[in-house]
Amino acid sequence: MASIETRNTEAGDKSYRVKVRLKGYPPQTATFERLTDAKKWAAATESAIREGRHFKTAEAKKHSFTDLATRYYSEVLPNYNEKEQKERKSKLEWWRHSIGHCLLSDITPAAISEHKSKMTQSAATVDKYIKNLSHAFTIAVNDWGWLDDNPVKKVKSPKLPRGRVRFLDDSERLKLLTACQASTNKQLYLCVILALSTGMRQGELMGLKWPDVNLKDGFLILHETKNGERRRVPLAGHGLELLKEHAKVRRLDTDLLFPGTIHANKPIDLRKPFENALEVAEINDFHWHDLRHCTASYLAMNGASLAEIAEVLGHKTLAMVKRYAHLSDGHVSNVVASMNAKIFGGV
Structure with a gap:
């Protein structure tokens, strides 16, 4: 309920002090020079409190x-x-x-x-x-x-260009892996294989720690990801076998899978070795993050759905993986053909 108190200044001017009291809520007060403004504020404030709007608005006025x-x-x-x-x-x-x-x-x-x-x-x-x-x-x-x-x-978002889809064809992939195997950096080949086979981001891969790796059951857990959620990453095939071999010669002064040569608690820097491998393999317009595009592209071409690709890459929505949809057109065509054959038969 609102009450309005009239106040007179020494100069003879009037002001109107409004107090709104509702059970269960702290009282709200304000002062106005005009009675009509005081009544409007009282009615609006009382209504806002009853509808649960007033105190949120008040918080917005308290914080920058x-x-x-x-x-x-x-x-x-x-x-x-x-x-x-x-x-x-x-x-x-x-x-x-x-x-x-x-x-x-x-x-x-x-x-x-x-x-x-x-x-x-x-x-x-x-x-x-x-x-x-x-x-x-x-x-x-x-x-x-x-x-x-x-x-x-x-706020309207700017119009974005189509997402980049740069992946290695069979010939490029073979040349890159050959160059990585020949690199003086002994970790490069394994890291590239893991990046291609799992779709992990570079930061996720470099931050891996042994307590989060389960070689027996073939998976690892990423605790720190881009979207802030934990992710289970399957390990299989060549990558899993290489990682098992790597575990036999792991360093005991750090939990990191790929520690740096100088600081054991900092990940290894593979930027230069990777660039050298790309140069040896004569591969242009390719970056480490494109290994992740390779994973998604290979999954799409092998019949994985967009939902499955999103789950592997750790995306919350399908928006980010729609760029790979055209690569699974053959799979989609087969699904449509199968459906038509089933419902129409030989008609």
Whole structure:
């Protein structure tokens, strides 16, 4: 229930102090120069409290974007691996420098779009900045109750080019593996084989530790992934056999599967050996991450569904793996042909 108290100043001016009291909620007060404004605020506030909207709005007026970013860094980022933490923080820092001083209640889709228009990076990079910002706001809405809605959801993402699909054909794959076997770096061949056979990201592969590897049952567990969720990765065939041999000569001063030569607790750096192998194999326009594209492409060409490819690669949705759909056209055609034969028979 709302009450309005009239106050007179020494100069003879009037003001109206409103107090809204509802059972179970802390009282809310405000002062206005006009009675009509006081009555409007009282009615709106009482309605908002009854509908559960008022205190979330109040929280948005208490916190700035810097507050949001700071809490996100301390509570959310630790759930990701070191590389992902660094990438997410660098993008949110850009936003913090742009809108850090703003109260969350004042950050609108229009304000975000205005800052987005000033960005000179590629469309794909801008999209990552938008998605990182959106995730932070989603946490503030769902977990902290600081906002009613995520304003980033109403910001239009830039039009993205088609996803890159660069994979090695049979000849290229043979030449690369031959060059890796001949490399002076004894870990390169095994790491490339594991990358091709499992689809693990480079950071996931380099961060592997022996306690998370089950050679008997043929799988390993990734605790730190890009999307922050644990993932079980099957091991089979040549990669599993090579890893069993590697386990026989593992170093005892570290849990890492592939420790560096100088610092045992830091992963080995295979950038230069891999580049040298590509040069020897005469393979152009290919990067380590493209080994992951190879895995997805080979799965698609061997009849795996998009859902199965997404599960292997650790994607939460099918959006990221649709780029490989055309590679499984033969499999889809066979499915359609089988269905037609079954329902129409010899008609």
